[in-house]
Amino acid sequence: MNDDARTNIGTPDPAPGDRSPDELRDQVERTRDELGKTVEALAAKADIKAQAKQKATHVKDQAAEKAALVSDQIRGKAGDAAHLVKDKTPDPLLEKADQAAAAARTNRTPLLLIAAAAAVILLVRRSRGRR
Template identity: 80%
Template sequence: MRDQVERTRDELGRTVEALAAKTDIKAQAAEKAAAVKDRAAEKAALVSDQIREKAGDAAQLVKDKAPELLVERADRAATAARANRTPLLLAGAAVVVLLLVRRSRGRRR
């Protein structure tokens, strides 16, 4: 009889826990949000990999089709841009500021 009572208590405890889990909406929402976040991260990684692959393929195609002189000049320009990154960024920022100032003056009229 005691064994049966103990088994019944265990079953009742599990049943109560299951019912409590079903009524815990916050926990269910958090679980679903985590699952959606995981799926989104996986999909983003997959898409990112696909984009990198396509970009690499496109770059290789352009490199194969472009004349050698053009490829050499583009490489030199990229190397120079990397070496002079700060002045280029400052120049770009100045152009953006000038465009914004010009645009704001145009709206005032």
């Protein structure tokens, strides 16, 4: 196979002497376009930084989708668990818990003072125990 046959694969063009100057110009223009596209494709393959950015963006998007899916699943399971606990807990216990919560809301200041005092006592005992 000679060089002419290799460059004209799949292009049944007439012999060079049979072509007009306009046809030759058109062929040169087509060849330039094809060469430009080939060079662009090779440059894109050689641009490793752009490929890495594209891959990182793709992985980031996948991770965000997965996180949203898992988050939704966890919320659903937590809601189901809360309903199950509420259904299984006896009514008198729920009433007592509601009363305790209401009492805590109305008496926040004394409760906060008691909690702070307990924390100070624990910290003092802990620091003395280390000495």
